[in-house]
Amino acid sequence: xxxxxxxxxxxxxxxxxxxxxxxxxxxxxxxxxxxxxxxxxxxxxxxxxxxxxxxxxxxxxxxxxxxxxxxxxxxxxxxxxxxxxxxxxxxxxxxxxxxxxxxxxxxxxxxxxxxxxxxxxxxxxxxxxxxxxxxxxxxxxxxxxxxxxxxxxxxxxxxxxxxxxxxxxxxxxxxxxxxxxxxxxxxxxxxxxxxxxxxxxxxxxxxxxxxxxxxxxxxxxxxxxxxxxxxxxxxxxxxxxxxxxxxxxxxxxxxxxxxxxxxxxxxxxxxxxxxxxxxxxxxxxxxxxxxxxxxxxxxxxxxxxxxxxxxxxxxxxxxxxxxxxxxxxxxxx
Numbered sequence: 460x461x462x463x464x465x466x467x468x469x470x471x472x473x474x475x476x477x478x479x480x481x482x483x484x485x486x487x488x489x490x491x492x493x494x495x496x497x498x499x500x501x502x503x504x505x506x507x508x509x510x511x512x513x514x515x516x517x518x519x520x521x522x523x524x525x526x527x528x529x530x531x532x533x534x535x536x537x538x539x540x541x542x543x544x545x546x547x548x549x550x551x552x553x554x555x556x557x558x559x560x561x562x563x564x565x566x567x568x569x570x571x572x573x574x575x576x577x578x579x580x581x582x583x584x585x586x587x588x589x590x591x592x593x594x595x596x597x598x599x600x601x602x603x604x605x606x607x608x609x610x611x612x613x614x615x616x617x618x619x620x621x622x623x624x625x626x627x628x629x630x631x632x633x634x635x636x637x638x639x640x641x642x643x644x645x646x647x648x649x650x651x652x653x654x655x656x657x658x659x660x661x662x663x664x665x666x667x668x669x670x671x672x673x674x675x676x677x678x679x680x681x682x683x684x685x686x687x688x689x690x691x692x693x694x695x696x697x698x699x700x701x702x703x704x705x706x707x708x709x710x711x712x713x714x715x716x717x718x719x720x721x722x723x724x725x726x727x728x729x730x731x732x733x734x735x736x737x738x739x740x741x742x743x744x745x746x747x748x749x750x751x752x753x754x755x756x757x758x759x760x761x762x763x764x765x766x767x768x769x770x771x772x773x774x775x776x777x778x779x780x781x782x783x784x785x786x787x788x789x790x791x792x
């Protein structure tokens with residue numbers, strides 16, 4: 460399967476490596492608005508750096524991987540549909556829900572696999588928790604808790620174009636809740652700026668808690684912070700009728716020191732690429748499974764719309780100080 464990459468930045472480099480790890484896929488071309496970045500990545504992998512239109516017009520290219528800036532995602536998905544390519548796109552579809560719904564409608568008639576990049580679904584720990592929950596190992600899941608703290612906030616220049624914490628950071632956690640518990644009935648969001656006043660001045664928050672309530676009474680909570688002094692904190696916990704499932708942090712090493720002074724272990728991994736590198740590789744192989752073997756995609760365009768709809772509901776909830784109902788108009792279902 461011949462693949463072309465849109466985007467030669469940090470996440471593009473990760474995906475370029477993932478494509479090369481699967482023997483069924485071959486990275487053949489890359490494009491980026493920053494030509495020097497594209498040329499450097501092309502040289503690293505022995506591929507061509509070409510224009511976007513060249514990729515879309517090349518019938519030998521079977522699939523495109525979209526890892527360019529968020530404002531290009533929707534247009535490139537539509538262009539990929541018109542060109543008849545299989546499409547893998549990093550989250551989100553777009554920062555605007557109405558635009559994402561337009562893309563969803565266009566994509567509905569596409570006969571090639573299309574997958575969204577929600578890599579945390581493919582983390583081995585979270586995937587094992589999902590499998591155990593689905594197998595009924597703790598009975599019916601009743602209370603879900605997702606914790607996601609960054610070690611430090613991104614630059615304010617990034618914050619200004621990110622779409623805000625709910626769309627940028629928490630969108631992964633909204634997807635995890637939908638992955639484990641399905642879509643909720645209501646969203647109730649709270650947020651504050653406690654880490655960096657410049658983030659608040661830019662119109663965003665850096666600390667947030669969201670509660671999702673489900674039609675059958677189940678509850679899910681999401682906790683986000685842009686700062687955790689001890690590292691990148693990523694945990695999931697599900698309390699069920701017959702027990703509890705917990706996916707703990709991946710730590711720097713497994714050595715524990717036990718002395719009279721106490722028990723000490725290593726910190727969580729500090730950077731998201733270290734923490735989720737294996738998940739990116741597994742995610743790509745799942746996309747190749749869909750393209751080569753006809754297996755269902757694990758994170759669909761609909762999943763992308765759903766996560767963005769929950770982010771939109773969270774923004775509205777915080778602005779209006781009330782729970783927001785998740786409607787079919789928001790998800791296109």
